[in-house]
Amino acid sequence: MKKIVVCGLSNRALDMFIMPILTKFNDINQIVGLLDRDMKRIELCKERFPELTNVPAYTPLEFSHMVKETEATTVIVTSRDDTHVDYILQSLEHDLDVISEKPMVTTSEDAKKVVEAEGKSKGRVTVAFNYRYNPFHRKIKEIILEGKIGRVTSIDLNWYIDTYHGASYFKRWNRMREFSGGLSVHKSTHHFDLVNWWIDQKPEEVFAFGALNYYGKDGELNPSSVNNRYCGTCTEKQLCDYYTRWSNRSDSILVNDDHIRMEATQNYTDYRPDACIFDHEIDIEDTYVATVKYDRGALLSYSINFSVPYEGYRLAINGTKGRIETQEFHELSRVPFPVPTQTIDYFPLFGSKEVIHVVQTEGGHGGGDPIIQEDLFLGVDPNRPYEILAGTEAGAYSIAVGEAVWKSSKQNKSISINELLGNYILEKN
Incomplete structure (x- = not known):
């Protein structure tokens, strides 16, 4: 039986990994731990999958404790790309196998660290290039x-x-x-x-x-030079060709607009998936x-x-x-x-x-x-x-x-x- 912990409860984690483990491969795979920086994501994950109600949850600083307490054998890494390297290296230090969402890491320097760490570990890294x-x-x-x-x-x-x-x-x-x-x-x-x-x-x-x-700010279809807009509250969205291409004027932004996924803005902490595509920070x-x-x-x-x-x-x-x-x-x-x-x-x-x-x-x-x-x-x-x-x-x-x-x-x-x-x-x- 593989004892699996999941680091990063993204949508990819829920749909690509957690759901099939629970529904198709649960005879030889067991999810024993969930880790995320946002406890609201953990709550939502357990609401969607009641089978995980009693599975312990951890923060990123509790990785080693999680591994010891759950006796994990495999770590699935589906967190934000730049954090992959942290979980992969810690997993290899504990001689655990890793399944990482692509990209494995975000820089060549981090890639070298992973290759070197794997060479010293009993664990192995698999990259999910589906x-x-x-x-x-x-x-x-x-x-x-x-x-x-x-x-x-x-x-x-x-x-x-x-x-x-x-x-x-x-x-x-x-x-x-x-x-x-x-x-x-x-x-x-x-x-x-x-x-x-x-x-x-x-x-x-x-x-x-x-x-x-x-x-970005110089996009030719930018309705104005205003910065830090969000689709859910923007007063100019009906002037934005990117928005109107996929949304009707009568759409209920908080309920029906799957494109900007505004439901996440109420469920997650410090995360909005509807930031303006013309923001200056891009x-x-x-x-x-x-x-x-x-x-x-x-x-x-x-x-x-x-x-x-x-x-x-x-x-x-x-x-x-x-x-x-x-x-x-x-x-x-x-x-x-x-x-x-x-x-x-x-x-x-x-x-x-x-x-x-x-x-x-x-x-x-x-x-x-x-x-x-x-x-x-x-x-x-x-x-x-x-x-x-x-x-x-x-x-x-x-x-x-x-x-x-x-x-x-x-x-x-x-x-x-x-x-x-x-x-x-x-x-x-």
């Missing part, structure tokens, strides 16, 4: 492993975040680099990890540009383009934009024997036009195109969540012929690329991954 488990992403991995496109030479990946999803990052703590590492870390590490995993090559060098084009970028060079010759051309009319991505992977392409339109209910069913198109270097229809699975994040949950809480599927769960190395490389992207965009020069991670991680591999 994008790997999406059926299309697994199929892409399998096509590459089969050798159908030969040695990978280049990748084009363009990611699009729509105005509904994109604006949400700028309403919350994610908009501050000190908390999130910026969106090239908080969000793009998902994408960098996918590419690293697909092609099984190590990133070496990054050059990038980045900008804040849509949000210090991250909303647009990136980047080139990444890999150790076996592959080149990645990557872009991401956090204010697009639709959500999804376009991907092409070229190799010495052919090419694969796919395009996803995410969350079809938010796409205001008909979209084609996603397929994977395979083009051999010499021959006819093959259209691959991928078997879908139910569940969140494109059907990937239930499968990673099985690997995390039942054990890795023994019938899968390739590794898919991510560890500290994958976590560290994804963070290093994300950090290199924003550093390169600020310094106008290429950034060496070796300079960020040092020889320690490279010598381990």
Whole structure:
């Protein structure tokens, strides 16, 4: 029986981890402790899951006491990104296994600390990169492993975040680099990890540009220069295109507006998820383009934009024997036009195109969540012929690329991954 403690009762913690543990995997997994800086979050968690009523709760300063009292074997880290490193390091000091939400940490320096600590611990860190488990992403991995496109030479990946999803990052703590590492870390590490995993090559060098084009005080659609507004009390929200795109004038802000999630402002302490997307304090970028060079010759051309009319991505992977392409339109209910069913198109270097229809699975994040949950809480599927769960190395490389992207965009020069991670991680591999 795994004895699990959960550090950080975020929505991701409740939906992605606590709920499936209690409903599907409770035969061999038991939640024995809850930790959060805000006791109101603990109260709400127990209201939603009465099974946890008698589970003891702790503050961040009580971590060691929690571990001793609960006899925990596993720690799930789903707190704010910048606090991940604290819980991971403490867990490894106690020889506990860790399941960390992505990103593992927010800086390369912290990634090095985690890798080094794991090397001295009996515990192991798993990073919950659920994008790997999406059926299309697994199929892409399998096509590459089969050798159908030969040695990978280049990748084009363009990611699009729509105005509904994109604006949400700028309403919350994610908009501050000190908390999130910026969106090239908080969000793009998902994408960098996918590419690293697909092609099984190590990133070496990054050059990038980045900008804040849509949000922040200079956003062109900012109704005025007033600072420190909140959607729930703002007198200008009907002049804000981002607000009116997803909200009707008759909406009851405190009850029905799921986009700004105003219910949280009454339930949590010192936290509002409806801060103005045009606030002056925003210090991250909303647009990136980047080139990444890999150790076996592959080149990645990557872009991401956090204010697009639709959500999804376009991907092409070229190799010495052919090419694969796919395009996803995410969350079809938010796409205001008909979209084609996603397929994977395979083009051999010499021959006819093959259209691959991928078997879908139910569940969140494109059907990937239930499968990673099985690997995390039942054990890795023994019938899968390739590794898919991510560890500290994958976590560290994804963070290093994300950090290199924003550093390169600020310094106008290429950034060496070796300079960020040092020889320690490279010598381990």
